[in-house]
Amino acid sequence: MVYGNKKIYGNGIMNLKKYIKIYSLxxxxxxxxxxxxxxxxxxxxITAILSLIGSIFLLSIFFQNTDNIGGWKFEQALIxxxxxxxxxxxxxxxxxxxxxxxxxxxxxxxxxFVLLKPVDSQFFISLKKLAPSGFLEIVLGVTLLFYCIGIxxxxxxxGFYILCFTTLFCSIVILYSLWFLISTTxxxxxxxxxxxxxxxxxxxxxxxxxxxxxxxxxIFFSIFIPIxxxxxxxxxxxxxxxxxxxxxxxxxxxxxxxxISRRFWLFALKYYTSASx
Amino acid sequence: xxxxIIKVENLSKSFDISSKDPGLKGTIKHxxxxxTKNIKVIKNIxxxxxxxxxxxxxxxxxxxxxxxxxxxxxxxxxxEGKLAVAGYLPYKRKTNFLNNITLIMGQKQQLIWDLPPIExxxxxxxxxxxxxxxxxxxxxxxxxxxxxxxxxxIPVRKLxxxxxxxxxxxxxxxxxPNILFLDEPTLGLDINAQRNLRKFLQTYNKETNATxxxxxxxMKDITSLCKRVICIHKGCITYDGKLEKLxxxxxxxxxxxxxxxxxxxxxxxxxxxxxxxxxxxxxxxITIKNDAINFTLKEILNKFDIEDLYINxxxxxxxxxxxxxxxxx
Numbered sequence: 099m100v101y102g103n104k105k106i107y108g109n110g111i112m113n114l115k116k117y118i119k120i121y122s123l124x125x126x127x128x129x130x131x132x133x134x135x136x137x138x139x140x141x142x143x144i145t146a147i148l149s150l151i152g153s154i155f156l157l158s159i160f161f162q163n164t165d166n167i168g169g170w171k172f173e174q175a176l177i178x179x180x181x182x183x184x185x186x187x188x189x190x191x192x193x194x195x196x197x198x199x200x201x202x203x204x205x206x207x208x209x210x211f212v213l214l215k216p217v218d219s220q221f222f223i224s225l226k227k228l229a230p231s232g233f234l235e236i237v238l239g240v241t242l243l244f245y246c247i248g249i250x251x252x253x254x255x256x257g258f259y260i261l262c263f264t265t266l267f268c269s270i271v272i273l274y275s276l277w278f279l280i281s282t283t284x285x286x287x288x289x290x291x292x293x294x295x296x297x298x299x300x301x302x303x304x305x306x307x308x309x310x311x312x313x314x315x316x317i318f319f320s321i322f323i324p325i326x327x328x329x330x331x332x333x334x335x336x337x338x339x340x341x342x343x344x345x346x347x348x349x350x351x352x353x354x355x356x357x358i359s360r361r362f363w364l365f366a367l368k369y370y371t372s373a374s375x
Numbered sequence: 376x377x378x379x380i381i382k383v384e385n386l387s388k389s390f391d392i393s394s395k396d397p398g399l400k401g402t403i404k405h406x407x408x409x410x411t412k413n414i415k416v417i418k419n420i421x422x423x424x425x426x427x428x429x430x431x432x433x434x435x436x437x438x439x440x441x442x443x444x445x446x447x448x449x450x451x452x453x454x455e456g457k458l459a460v461a462g463y464l465p466y467k468r469k470t471n472f473l474n475n476i477t478l479i480m481g482q483k484q485q486l487i488w489d490l491p492p493i494e495x496x497x498x499x500x501x502x503x504x505x506x507x508x509x510x511x512x513x514x515x516x517x518x519x520x521x522x523x524x525x526x527x528x529i530p531v532r533k534l535x536x537x538x539x540x541x542x543x544x545x546x547x548x549x550x551x552p553n554i555l556f557l558d559e560p561t562l563g564l565d566i567n568a569q570r571n572l573r574k575f576l577q578t579y580n581k582e583t584n585a586t587x588x589x590x591x592x593x594m595k596d597i598t599s600l601c602k603r604v605i606c607i608h609k610g611c612i613t614y615d616g617k618l619e620k621l622x623x624x625x626x627x628x629x630x631x632x633x634x635x636x637x638x639x640x641x642x643x644x645x646x647x648x649x650x651x652x653x654x655x656x657x658x659x660x661i662t663i664k665n666d667a668i669n670f671t672l673k674e675i676l677n678k679f680d681i682e683d684l685y686i687n688x689x690x691x692x693x694x695x696x697x698x699x700x701x702x703x704x
Contacts, residue, residue: 123498131489211485216473217502
């Protein structure tokens with residue numbers, strides 16, 4: 099009897115063209131699905147606008163009796179709010195519809211369909227769905243950032259754009275990896291809704307400058323849950339306050355988190371038992 | 376001779392399963408200290424399946440049929456033993472292996488709920504790297520075979536269960552798999568929908584020579600599709616062979632329906648000592664061993680003036696229902 103894996107012509111290299119095509123179809127089917135429910139989209143849009151107004155109002159209350167909190171002025175703190183809004187928009191557009199669904203996939207056994215497709219399972223479950231209403235938050239966040247660039251009289255050049263984009267991208271990767279790691283544990287614990295909710299709560303903390311917290315909390319939010327990397331460092335880049343090692347550290351941390359999340363997912367799949375029929 | 380496309384040798388699978396005592400005390404104990412037991416749900420099974428075969432896996436609920444199917448398609452890792460499907464180790468889920476197989480589960484769906492099935496088909500076509508023209512051609516052909524041409528453009532949520540199942544089949548077959556794993560594909564379907572699905576699977580098997588592994592609790596699925604069955608009981612194979620042979624072996628009896636002309640004859644017939652299965656005025660059903668049929672018929676025809684007589688096989692559900700709970704067939 100011949101057992102074993104025959105290597106024919108599959109070389110494991112990601113076929114970029116194929117993945118772009120699949121992703122364009124993910125985008126199309128998600129938007130088309132959402133457009134089936136017009137009222138829901140309108141409500142989501144209104145919620146996004148009200149949420150931003152509420153956050154700025156809250157921030158302005160903190161600054162009512164003081165010029166700065168932890169060395170940050172109101173105009174500078176608005177940058178963090180802008181970055182938070184962009185990240186929240188990305189969370190609502192991609193992470194929330196997909197990563198919360200992992201729990202459902204595992205509980206109900208529909209992950210079977212994903213695993214049997216000749217496509218990377220992490221790619222599939224992380225990007226299959228999209229909530230277009232989160233786009234508005236991203237647009238609002240970007241608008242707020244440009245407004246902040248104006249009021250803080252920040253000098254813009256190519257290097258500035260590259261650094262901003264890099265740190266923002268790394269923030270997204272860290273946030274995604276953390277969320278994905280927690281969702282992956284569902285393979286053993288079955289229900290982890292609460293853990294992802296806790297992560298979202300921590301992200302709310304990211305609306306405020308890290309320096310405004312006590313030393314011990316700063317350590318906690320830098321090492322255990324790297325909120326500092328998610329919002330504070332990109333904001334410092336905008337203000338020209340970030341040190342080079344901080345940016346480098348963020349890049350390294352995001353890379354490490356992504357690799358861990360990827361390895362952990364592949365490891366966890368060995369323990370996937372699928373739901374009973 | 377046809378080649379073995381599925382090879383399984385001494386395959387076992389164990390799961391850690393936790394149990395909970397009833398009541399509040401049991402719940403609290405379960406929350407703080409979970410007792411898990413390692414249970415071997417599949418025990419050293421060995422079998423081969425040839426290319427183009429349709430094999431039915433029979434067994435009671437919890438016997439291990441679905442676990443076997445899931446190991447064969449690579450969803451779960453085996454604990455011990457060897458297996459190869461189309462020359463691949465299934466659990467490695469290599470692209471070429473995945474392009475060769477499909478899994479259809481009667482109780483789970485992959486179609487996008489709010490969109491017409493055609494959108495899901497195009498998405499699957501992209502996943503399997505099919506050209507748009509080829510995808511269209513395959514969709515058209517399968518839709519014709521499944522008779523769902525009109526339903527392709529109606530949102531999935533508005534389709535009936537039968538139409539949805541057909542669309543699920545189309546989505547699962549768009550890449551022309553050589554091996555089909557079907558886990559209760561006719562679950563919840565009405566009789567017509569079940570018949571259509573079976574007809575489709577027969578045609579698909581004939582046209583493509585695809586290998587089909589099927590589990591079902593509807594015996595009609597098994598009898599009309601599978602020549603070979605594998606009976607599973609508590610994770611062990613209790614029978615592996617032709618369905619016909621199995622039925623003969625486990626059912627060495629036939630039902631004889633005799634319609635007597637008079638009530639008096641019917642009463643006398645009942646007193647002859649036959650195993651009476653059913654009695655309804657002049658209609659009597661008796662169960663006779665296969666080797667005693669000739670003798671019994673002669674005796675009855677000589678003694679009584681009967682109006683009509685039928686020899687029936689006992690219902691297959693009844694026969695198979697009995698073997699599902701047997702240790703050995």
